[in-house]
Amino acid sequence: MTDTRYLVLGDVVADELFPDVDLALRRGRHIDREDNLWYTFLVDAQALLETFYRRFGCELLHPADGYFYLLPTGDKLGRRHLSVPEMLVGQALTLLYLDPATLQSGGVIKRADALSHLAAVMGSDALSRALNPKRKRVDERVAQETVRGKFAEALRRLATLGFVDLLDGDALRLRPGLLRFAEPVRGRGSPAEALERLVARGELVLGGGELELDEDGEASDQDADEEPDSPMPPQEPFELPSEVLSEFDDFGENPSAPELLEEET
Numbered sequence: 001m002t003d004t005r006y007l008v009l010g011d012v013v014a015d016e017l018f019p020d021v022d023l024a025l026r027r028g029r030h031i032d033r034e035d036n037l038w039y040t041f042l043v044d045a046q047a048l049l050e051t052f053y054r055r056f057g058c059e060l061l062h063p064a065d066g067y068f069y070l071l072p073t074g075d076k077l078g079r080r081h082l083s084v085p086e087m088l089v090g091q092a093l094t095l096l097y098l099d100p101a102t103l104q105s106g107g108v109i110k111r112a113d114a115l116s117h118l119a120a121v122m123g124s125d126a127l128s129r130a131l132n133p134k135r136k137r138v139d140e141r142v143a144q145e146t147v148r149g150k151f152a153e154a155l156r157r158l159a160t161l162g163f164v165d166l167l168d169g170d171a172l173r174l175r176p177g178l179l180r181f182a183e184p185v186r187g188r189g190s191p192a193e194a195l196e197r198l199v200a201r202g203e204l205v206l207g208g209g210e211l212e213l214d215e216d217g218e219a220s221d222q223d224a225d226e227e228p229d230s231p232m233p234p235q236e237p238f239e240l241p242s243e244v245l246s247e248f249d250d251f252g253e254n255p256s257a258p259e260l261l262e263e264e265t
Helices: 009-014 018-026 037-054 084-097 100-104 111-122 124-131 140-160 176-185 191-201 242-251
Strands: 058-061 067-072 108-110 164-166 171-174
Touching: 009 018, 009 037, 018 037, 018 067, 037 058, 037 067, 067 176, 084 111, 084 124, 084 140, 084 171, 084 176, 108 111, 111 124, 111 140, 111 171, 124 140, 140 164
Parallel strands: none
Antiparallel strands: 058 067, 108 171, 164 171
């Protein structure tokens, strides 16, 4: 916080930027340096706003990676959870964000390359099953169209949350907020390698908590009138091996499931 710009909370609230920034944060927006005035406003007002948002049952967080977001700690404000496609796409984009080649391109990648990367890490069949959870028998062409559609929807949602910018054509820009997807595996080891293991197994985590599905029921069981082609083996919960976990001792206890605030109704 600067020495003179905001002396009391009233000064912060009186700033013309406050209404838009406040609404964006409550809706789950991640604000980074690319947001220019919004980011500078939050840096200057951080100390006062931290106390302000605690009254609403949430914490204003500012990781060292350079972005702000609200983390709910109570139930005073409405909240939602990321869907399965949003989580999978977010994790895949984080892997690309951590790739040195992406840094060389200024964080700009092609959407088709991002989808191809996700399919390569998870496997095409596993990706199709994850994004077509209600149907076990489906035409391959229909399945591919569904995957592309779910992928596009997830990108749009992630863009509203400040994780990516959708550019003209097939391009998108990856933003620092994506590193929140790497928090569960952050430590002295390689977060990219550990996160890739999570994605490959379809493990959905964000900021240290396991995923809780949103209201859309993206990962609900198959339709009652459909039968799988063959019995599906039970999925064992994914656990990082002890030698990997030892690299992340500073991560602490697992908090409750990640939640994104949305505007109070």
